[in-house]
Amino acid sequence: MYLTEGKVDVEIVTGRLAREIDGALVVFAGMVRNHHRGREVESILYEAYESMAEKEIGRVVAGVEHEWPEVSVAVCHGLGRIFVGECSIVIACSSPHRAQAFDACRAMIDRIKETVPIWKKERGPGGEEWVGWQWT
């Protein structure tokens, strides 16, 4: 299960990785920031095609662990309303040495953002808007 309701706790995700062979733990935490494209943001509503998102995140994890076999990966994405300063996603990569963990962690977030069917609707004083939707 890679999806959870509400904000994500860093410790819960890093806690899934505890290998004595590892000398490095790299954590990426995606947080809700208070601005986007010049607009003020108060919170973000995350929505997913949950069954497919679970599969797609699993596919990304499998791909990264295949590419960096010494790296172990844990990831959790939050759904529902998440407020400024809270984490919407936490990715933890551990490995015996730091270089692989950094690379794997970067690949994880980049690939998740590309393919996983999750959408965000930003809410601020000016109203609400789905991100990334271009009116043609």
Added chain:
Amino acid sequence: MVSFAWINSPDPASDRARIGLMKVRVLLFAVLRDLTGVESLEVELAEGAGPADAWRELRSRHATLAPFQEPPLAAVNEEYATPGVVLHDGDELAFIPPVSGG
């Protein structure tokens, strides 16, 4: 005596197949659900139809989609659809607006 038993056939899927139709469940997420007010619906399509045909059907039902001639990315049974994919009776077709997770 003429039998009309087929009218109440226990297998509606085979009835649809006989007349060249199939039923597909369509899922709409995020901005597409907001635009239509619908998150899930069934559409009947001719055999051999693809996601673009389902999108055309949706646009004819929902005026708010009319401006969007090009179908968004589609997923069939939770897998991203490849170009030219053909739908089958009972498939789950999801239209995927540009993703923005993370």
